[in-house]
Amino acid sequence: xxxxxxxxxxxxxxxxxxxxxxxxxxxxxxxxxxxxxxxxxxxxxxxxxxxxxxxxxxxxxxxxxxxxxxxxxxxxxxxxxxxxxxxxxxxxxxxxxxxxxxxxxxxxxxxxx
Amino acid sequence: xxxxxxxxxxxxxxxxxxxxxxxxxxxxxxxxxxxxxxxxxxxxxxxxxxxxxxxxxxxxxxxxxxxxxxxxxxxxxxxxxxxxxxxxxxxxxxxxxxxxxxxxxxxxxxxxxxxx
Numbered sequence: 001x002x003x004x005x006x007x008x009x010x011x012x013x014x015x016x017x018x019x020x021x022x023x024x025x026x027x028x029x030x031x032x033x034x035x036x037x038x039x040x041x042x043x044x045x046x047x048x049x050x051x052x053x054x055x056x057x058x059x060x061x062x063x064x065x066x067x068x069x070x071x072x073x074x075x076x077x078x079x080x081x082x083x084x085x086x087x088x089x090x091x092x093x094x095x096x097x098x099x100x101x102x103x104x105x106x107x108x109x110x111x112x113x
Numbered sequence: 114x115x116x117x118x119x120x121x122x123x124x125x126x127x128x129x130x131x132x133x134x135x136x137x138x139x140x141x142x143x144x145x146x147x148x149x150x151x152x153x154x155x156x157x158x159x160x161x162x163x164x165x166x167x168x169x170x171x172x173x174x175x176x177x178x179x180x181x182x183x184x185x186x187x188x189x190x191x192x193x194x195x196x197x198x199x200x201x202x203x204x205x206x207x208x209x210x211x212x213x214x215x216x217x218x219x220x221x222x223x224x225x226x227x228x229x
Contacts, residue, residue: 032215042220092215098168099144103155
């Protein structure tokens, strides 16, 4: 059965700290790994990773995929209270090529002032 | 513009009611998705439409009936729901992935559904 596992499930840090969120997967026919940030409502897209070892960066956020280890990390440097959210990792794959995303449980990040 | 809109934002319905959720995107995406998200859980895929045709039904009960009237619109018709169907219903869209390439999915704000 395809699965995506995130760790830790929750994390509390102080502003200015750096955090690393982990995502591991066992998914047949892997095509891509995506990171989303979810606050109150819709998940907002952060990164899509398809190639191993190539870091994607957006401001204080960065992410990298390791296809050999079947995993990805999301780094957030100099955290701010506005980074408090649930971070979802999702993998596109499976037996049919239809864009199906398999989500991990999410990591709840709380950044304290 | 990466906006997906959903209406209504909130919906309360009885178990005998019939209602519909609506989703719209104008990004030219040809794949559209319905997800269900329960509290403190990740989204779960329900349906995928590609080029207005249903391509995935994740064994969803028939009381949920999707419809894609055109490439910009996606509806979810609800009938005889149960209280356990109460959840956040998310719509998403993406470029069509059937070519073997991957494209990110953009999510709408969701409809918070309560079944009484």
